[in-house]
Amino acid sequence: MSAPSDHAPSDQAIFDFARNAVGSVWALELMLLLRRTAPKAWTPQALVGEMRASAAIVDASLARLETAGLLHRDDDLLTFAPASAALTTLCDALEEKYRTSPVLLINAIASPAKSGLQALADAFRLKGTDP
Secondary structure: OOOOOOOOOOHHHHHHHHHHHHOOHHHHHHHHHHHHHOOOOEOHHHHHHHHOOOHHHHHHHHHHHHHOOOEEEEOOEEEEOOOOHHHHHHHHHHHHHHHHOHHHHHHHHHOOOOOHHHHHHHHHOOOOOOO
8 A cells, every 4th residue: 555645535535436436345345355466367257256256246346447447457367457546546545444444435335426416405404403
């Protein structure tokens, strides 16, 4: 993991990245496995065995991570390879947040993203009042 910097992502940026790019706890666990074992290349079948998950879950998670620019695919071999330094920084922060606040991160992944209008409404909600 890289050292903390003045440009560390905010919690909200980490939660948004987890929800939008990673999308599930399965994909998060898969990303962390690939990250820990980099530069090892994995086949999807080997990941199914390592994760003790179904092929459908692993395939969906790999597709999501690949679309997010976090994996490199060479034929049937996959390696953790973020497409940019910004993605690497987000992955570092995501791993740290999962280690220190797993429930918060899991809840962020599981919760639907708020629309701009809902976020604005929530900003003006008075404390102590119910919706």
